[in-house]
Amino acid sequence: xxxxxxxxxxxxxxIAVSGRELHDFLKVGKDFSNWFKDMASYGFEEGKDFSPFxxxxxxxxxPRIEYVMTLDMAKEVAMIQRTNRGKQxxxxxxxxxxxxxxxxxxxxxxxxxxxxxxxxxAAQERRLNRxxxxxxxxxDIVSISTMDWRRATRDIITKIAHMRGDDYQATRKDIYxxxxxxxxxxxxxxxxxxxxxxxxxxxxxxxRNKTNKVDVIGNDKRLIEIYMAVVKDHAIKYRVWxxxx
Numbered sequence: 001x002x003x004x005x006x007x008x009x010x011x012x013x014x015i016a017v018s019g020r021e022l023h024d025f026l027k028v029g030k031d032f033s034n035w036f037k038d039m040a041s042y043g044f045e046e047g048k049d050f051s052p053f054x055x056x057x058x059x060x061x062x063p064r065i066e067y068v069m070t071l072d073m074a075k076e077v078a079m080i081q082r083t084n085r086g087k088q089x090x091x092x093x094x095x096x097x098x099x100x101x102x103x104x105x106x107x108x109x110x111x112x113x114x115x116x117x118x119x120x121x122a123a124q125e126r127r128l129n130r131x132x133x134x135x136x137x138x139x140d141i142v143s144i145s146t147m148d149w150r151r152a153t154r155d156i157i158t159k160i161a162h163m164r165g166d167d168y169q170a171t172r173k174d175i176y177x178x179x180x181x182x183x184x185x186x187x188x189x190x191x192x193x194x195x196x197x198x199x200x201x202x203x204x205x206x207x208r209n210k211t212n213k214v215d216v217i218g219n220d221k222r223l224i225e226i227y228m229a230v231v232k233d234h235a236i237k238y239r240v241w242x243x244x245x
Contacts, residue, residue: 004088004089004092005021005022005089005092005093006021007096014070014071015070015096016068016069016070016071017068017070017074017093018066018067019032019036019039019050019066019067019068019069020032020066022069022074022077022078022089023035023036025085025089026081026083026085026086026089027085028081033065039077039080042077042080044073044076049069049072050068050069050070050073051067051068052065052066052067053065053066053067053068054066054159054162071093071096071097074093075090075093075094075097078090078093149218150214150218153214153228153231156231156235157171157175157231159240160175160234160238160240163238163239163240164238171234174234175227175230175231175234176213178230178233179223179226179227179230182226182229182230183222183223183226185223187213187216188213190213190216191211191212191213191215191216194215194219195208195211
């Protein structure tokens with residue numbers, strides 16, 4: 001069957017649909033954000049029928065909010081349109097649903113569970129491989145440019161903060177705490193010592209005040225390795241690079 005509208009197979013084997021993909025196919029006369037809000041008002045629940053996520057814009061501008069919906073919601077949204085394209089989309093989703101169920105026909109419940117578990121593990125492995133590739137790339141930057149390394153980790157922490165619904169400072173504070181626990185260090189003590197050394201060298205008070213815990217980490221190769229590992233763990237926990245919605 002030709003792909004009329006892109007669908008996504010989630011880690012648990014269920015099928016989801018991009019709200020924007022469906023919006024583009026339906027060719028409705030309203031911008032995506034307002035249209036989706038209208039559709040959600042028909043009684044659909046966030047976290048159950050649809051989920052928002054932040055995505056990059058094609059032109060590289062500020063991230064925009066996208067939505068992914070369940071296949072059942074996509075069917076109903078298509079029906080709500082009461083247009084030929086809406087009918088076509090609904091029939092397409094019904095066929096997708098039938099095909100998914102047909103693939104499991106004849107399998108015992110135990111086998112179905114095993115297949116689903118295998119699919120979930122495979123998806124998890126793919127996600128971890130993507131995270132490893134991202135973090136390893138940043139690790140390579142460390143030996144080339146301290147500024148690039150700092151900028152890269154700052155961007156990741158910003159994404160982690162977004163995924164956990166918290167602000168940047170609180171997220172970075174939790175990461176620092178994990179770094180201290182893992183390394184057996186007190187970053188606050190090291191920061192005080194660093195500022196004292198800077199004062200002894202005659203560096204200005206403003207420069208000393210701008211010095212932070214990232215500067216402390218940047219002065220110790222082992223701390224950098226611990227910091228990178230902690231950032232990676234937080235990125236995995238909050239599924240920062242999980243693009244399989």
